[in-house]
Amino acid sequence: xxxxxxxxxxxxxxxxxxxxxxxxxxxxxxxxxxxxxxxxxxxxxxxxxxxxxxxxxxxxxxxxxxxxxxxxxxxxxxxxxxxxxxxxxxxxxxxxxxxxxxxxxxxxxxxxxxxxxxxxxxxxxxxxxxxxxxxxxxxxxxxxxxxxxxxxxxxxxxxxxxxxxxxxxxxxxxxxxxxxxxxxxxxxxxxxxxxxxxxxxxxxxxxxxxxxxxxxxxxxxxxxxxxxxxxxxxxxxxxxxxxxxxxxxxxxxxxxxxxxxxxxxxxxxxxxxxxxxxxxxxxxxxxxxxxxxxxxxxxxxxxxxxxxxxxxxxxxxxxxxxxxxxxxxxxxxxxxxxxxxxxxxxxxxxxxxxxxxxxxxxxxxxxxxxxxxxxxxxxxxxxxxxxxxxxxxxxxxxxxxxxxxxxxxxxxxxxxxxxxxxxxxxxxxxxxxxxxxxxxxxxxxxxxxxxxxxxxxxxxxxxxxxxxxxxxxxxxxxxxxxxxxxxxxxxxxxxxxxxxxxxxxxxx
Amino acid sequence: xxxxxxxxxxxxxxxxxxxxxxxxxxxxxxxxxxxxxxxxxxxxxxxxxxxxxxxxxxxxxxxxxxxxxxxxxxxxxxxxxxxxxxxxxxxxxxxxxxxxxxxxxxxxxxxxxxxxxxxxxxxxxxxxxxxxxxxxxxxxxxxxxxxxxxxxxxxxxxxxxxxxxxxxxxxxxxxxxxxxxxxxxxxxxxxxxxxxxxxxxxxxxxxxxxxxxxxxxxxxxxxxxxxxxxxxxxxxxxxxxxxxxxxxxxxxxxxxxxxxxxxxxxxxxxxxxxxxxxxxxxxxxxxxxxxxxxxxxxxxxxxxxxxxxxxxxxxxxxxxxxxxxxxxxxxxxxxxxxxxxxxxxxxxxxxxxxxxxxxxxxxxxxxxxxxxxxxxxxxxxxxxxxxxxxxxxxxxxxxxxxxxxxxxxxxxxxxxxxxxxxxxxxxxxxxxxxxxxxxxxxxxxxxxxxxx
Numbered sequence: 001x002x003x004x005x006x007x008x009x010x011x012x013x014x015x016x017x018x019x020x021x022x023x024x025x026x027x028x029x030x031x032x033x034x035x036x037x038x039x040x041x042x043x044x045x046x047x048x049x050x051x052x053x054x055x056x057x058x059x060x061x062x063x064x065x066x067x068x069x070x071x072x073x074x075x076x077x078x079x080x081x082x083x084x085x086x087x088x089x090x091x092x093x094x095x096x097x098x099x100x101x102x103x104x105x106x107x108x109x110x111x112x113x114x115x116x117x118x119x120x121x122x123x124x125x126x127x128x129x130x131x132x133x134x135x136x137x138x139x140x141x142x143x144x145x146x147x148x149x150x151x152x153x154x155x156x157x158x159x160x161x162x163x164x165x166x167x168x169x170x171x172x173x174x175x176x177x178x179x180x181x182x183x184x185x186x187x188x189x190x191x192x193x194x195x196x197x198x199x200x201x202x203x204x205x206x207x208x209x210x211x212x213x214x215x216x217x218x219x220x221x222x223x224x225x226x227x228x229x230x231x232x233x234x235x236x237x238x239x240x241x242x243x244x245x246x247x248x249x250x251x252x253x254x255x256x257x258x259x260x261x262x263x264x265x266x267x268x269x270x271x272x273x274x275x276x277x278x279x280x281x282x283x284x285x286x287x288x289x290x291x292x293x294x295x296x297x298x299x300x301x302x303x304x305x306x307x308x309x310x311x312x313x314x315x316x317x318x319x320x321x322x323x324x325x326x327x328x329x330x331x332x333x334x335x336x337x338x339x340x341x342x343x344x345x346x347x348x349x350x351x352x353x354x355x356x357x358x359x360x361x362x363x364x365x366x367x368x369x370x371x372x373x374x375x376x377x378x379x380x381x382x383x384x385x386x387x388x389x390x391x392x393x394x395x396x397x398x399x400x401x402x403x404x405x406x407x408x409x410x411x412x413x414x415x416x417x418x419x420x421x422x423x424x425x426x427x428x429x430x431x432x433x434x435x436x437x438x439x440x441x442x443x444x445x446x447x448x449x450x451x452x453x454x455x456x457x458x459x460x461x462x463x464x465x466x467x468x469x470x471x472x473x474x475x476x477x478x479x480x481x482x483x484x485x486x487x488x489x490x491x492x493x494x495x496x497x498x499x500x501x502x503x504x505x506x507x508x
Numbered sequence: 509x510x511x512x513x514x515x516x517x518x519x520x521x522x523x524x525x526x527x528x529x530x531x532x533x534x535x536x537x538x539x540x541x542x543x544x545x546x547x548x549x550x551x552x553x554x555x556x557x558x559x560x561x562x563x564x565x566x567x568x569x570x571x572x573x574x575x576x577x578x579x580x581x582x583x584x585x586x587x588x589x590x591x592x593x594x595x596x597x598x599x600x601x602x603x604x605x606x607x608x609x610x611x612x613x614x615x616x617x618x619x620x621x622x623x624x625x626x627x628x629x630x631x632x633x634x635x636x637x638x639x640x641x642x643x644x645x646x647x648x649x650x651x652x653x654x655x656x657x658x659x660x661x662x663x664x665x666x667x668x669x670x671x672x673x674x675x676x677x678x679x680x681x682x683x684x685x686x687x688x689x690x691x692x693x694x695x696x697x698x699x700x701x702x703x704x705x706x707x708x709x710x711x712x713x714x715x716x717x718x719x720x721x722x723x724x725x726x727x728x729x730x731x732x733x734x735x736x737x738x739x740x741x742x743x744x745x746x747x748x749x750x751x752x753x754x755x756x757x758x759x760x761x762x763x764x765x766x767x768x769x770x771x772x773x774x775x776x777x778x779x780x781x782x783x784x785x786x787x788x789x790x791x792x793x794x795x796x797x798x799x800x801x802x803x804x805x806x807x808x809x810x811x812x813x814x815x816x817x818x819x820x821x822x823x824x825x826x827x828x829x830x831x832x833x834x835x836x837x838x839x840x841x842x843x844x845x846x847x848x849x850x851x852x853x854x855x856x857x858x859x860x861x862x863x864x865x866x867x868x869x870x871x872x873x874x875x876x877x878x879x880x881x882x883x884x885x886x887x888x889x890x891x892x893x894x895x896x897x898x899x900x901x902x903x904x905x906x907x908x909x910x911x912x913x914x915x916x917x918x919x920x921x922x923x924x925x926x927x928x929x930x931x932x933x934x935x936x937x938x939x940x941x942x943x944x945x946x947x948x949x950x951x952x953x954x955x956x957x958x959x960x
Binding site (some may be wrong): 135368425 | 678
């Protein structure tokens with residue numbers, strides 16, 4: 001069956017999005033007119049001391065700091081026109097593999113905007129912030145239940161920060177066991193780049209484990225590399241190919257036998273919500289990407305939130321302070337006895353945490369399971385629609401995402417993964433992740449998420465199938481309907497212009 | 509409940525049939541049966557939207573909002589104009605991913621390019637990145653850069669650095685191997701060791717905050733001299749609001765300038781998401797952490813923007829990357845950019861001036877209270893530390909009943925600022941442009957009352 005289950009217009013395709021004009025938007029600096037202003041400040045009745053009366057002259061800047069001088073109307077016009085040059089989940093489907101670009105419920109925005117949350121100073125004592133502490137404590141408790149772990153820090157502000165926090169926990173634990181000499185962390189060759197980068201920052205060395213013909217971790221290679229110098233292994237499960245590491249229990253046991261810890265990269269947790277838990281698989285440390293799984297919007301690149309949950313034996317090392325329920329029912333901040341220390345200026349990205357908490361309340365345990373089911377169903381269905389047209393490098397059934405390749409299409413007609421990605425933009429969809437994972441040539445990594453309807457999936461499938469019939473030369477001209485065409489990335493690096501002020505003299 | 513999975517029961521059945529499956533459970537047959545949760549998660553069932561929002565509002569209602577805020581310590585109660593509240597929260601900015609496809613991400617890319625320009629100007633340096641997590645993270649990254657540039661692990665850290673940022677440096681030093689050496693404050697400002705004394709090792713980096721945690725303006729030329737005497741790089745943690753009045757750190761010799769961008773366009777938010785500002789000299793651009801947006805052209809020669817020098821980043825360079833940062837704080841950077849454009853040249857100066865006026869007025873009002881003394885005596889701009897005759901923790905709780913968030917307890921142990929009591933009863937007080945004369949007068953009167 002190739003038709004969508006029900007014939008209706010796709011709600012997640014953005015081909016109708018209007019884009020007025022084809023000119024570049026001037027920078028805010030070009031709109032500046034000396035003396036124009038948007039600002040106003042409250043009346044305070046304070047003495048109007050001059051700068052010279054307030055600050056010793058040696059500290060005062062000799063000239064004013066140059067910022068754009070614009071009216072509020074022009075500023076609003078500028079920013080609004082910029083939004084018209086920007087794709088987003090709210091505009092259409094965003095099947096960007098590994099990024100879980102699901103719809104972000106508006107109720108979560110509203111919750112995060114509550115003055116009782118957004119207006120609270122982070123240093124205010126616990127007695128004045130019981131609502132915040134309880135919210136964070138509840139969220140931590142829920143995340144432990146979802147992951148099967150026993151304690152959590154909410155401080156890490158992003159996934160990579162969570163990884164580094166988790167690795168420093170690994171390090172502290174080994175040192176406490178008299179195993180400070182261990183220095184190797186095993187990472188599959190399909191892993192996200194943040195994993196090895198975090199390993200380096202933790203002072204450990206990366207050892208790569210290959211992927212086998214199944215698309216899973218090569219068990220023989222693992223056995224070969226396990227020795228007394230191994231501090232642990234970092235895994236994503238399902239892995240970045242969207243495949244469940246079915247040997248996970250044996251992997252965890254083998255690493256534990258060798259004295260190592262097992263780290264779970266939560267990038268792909270959306271696939272298994274309410275179905276299985278990292279803690280039950282044998283993981284010791286788990287980081288979560290609340291901006292993926294729990295619908296915190298990505299904000300054009302951030303902010304996110306990357307809590308780290310651990311098994312009981314690691315709890316005493318967690319960063320602190322941690323919101324804790326005290327005897328008597330009140331909440332207070334408690335720092336674990338052997339804490340590795342702070343990893344954030346304050347309590348983590350608190351409003352992002354509040355959004356995730358709201359999302360979890362909305363869904364509940366029953367709804368989170370439906371999220372995983374919808375995510376896997378959509379990915380499985382879309383993959384089947386593309387079968388026979390795009391190469392499928394691995395045969396196993398995928399979970400929430402899958403990887404296909406244009407290797408055959410490239411050989412036949414010169415159609416590269418990049419061309420498919422750029423053509424898809426013209427079709428009113430964001431592109432999939434391309435050229436990742438690195439172990440698949442001409443990879444397209446597709447994650448439709450659970451929030452796209454069957455009609456949107458069918459429109460996406462139709463577009464991908466149509467594009468696959470094109471030749472590389474023609475597709476290479478795409479995108480032609482976007483605010484700009486393909487950009488000259490080499491020039492950007494060669495003549496570096498990172499600011500408006502560098503235009504006259506690019507940095508080389 | 510799963511409100512956001514759109515499939516009807518008929519659609520689910522049809523899609524499953526297409527896959528040759530008869531139930532949703534079969535989707536997970538690739539997961540070993542022993543690992544599958546039998547009874548599901550032990551979580552309550554989902555709630556309706558109104559019930560959910562009521563539950564969150566109930567928690568929010570248990571926080572003491574609405575206090576007149578004199579607390580700072582890196583988180584300031586500045587006004588956020590309607591434009592800065594509205595514009596960055598348009599869907600297109602909020603629900604976009606990292607701009608990996610520049611043809612459909614010119615909005616975010618151009619906003620970041622404009623943000624980078626403004627941050628570079630604030631710092632007085634040519635390069636600024638597209639944001640880091642917060643002030644602490646930016647400081648950690650700056651130390652990593654400076655240490656890599658000099659090949660030396662010893663870091664001199666001014667006792668005036670925010671204690672939480674100092675704590676984060678210590679946490680991450682466990683991995684990087686950096687050796688942190690505290691340099692004590694003398695009379696509120698960093699007392700750098702004499703050149704050639706060798707008493708504190710040979711640093712690769714010096715870290716100093718100005719204004720520092722106690723609000724005092726540091727002697728940056730002296731910090732530069734201390735760095736030069738050791739062949740070290742100078743990292744300055746600067747308050748971006750002060751930039752409206754003060755000489756830029758870059759013009760005074762900073763190699764890297766970091767800061768907390770929260771004062772521009774971000775509410776107090778219980779500490780996050782905030783914004784790590786990061787700027788550096790051009791020679792360090794290839795060690796720059798995080799994303800960098802550059803101007804270029806598209807195939808038709810039109811101006812366009814793209815993330816550039818990507819070979820530094822983790823997804824390309826993996827274990828050899830300059831940093832592991834991927835997700836950053838882009839949306840908060842857009843808030844910052846909008847607020848700075850709203851302020852403009854004259855508004856930024858006016859903002860800093862108004863903070864300084866309120867600070868002078870409040871400091872004089874507090875020091876007029878019997879028993880209240882200055883904690884240190886160096887010049888301040890928009891925050892100051894006083895010594896109370898009683899425990900500041902108790903004072904803050906009592907002042908809440910009077911309608912004020914009185915400040916942040918501050919200690920000074922061996923010349924290093926800390927947030928725990930050292931017996932000196934320090935209170936750190938910040939005054940933003942929002943505080944009126946009437947509020948400050950009432951605050952001083954209440955303080956005198958609760959200390960009796």
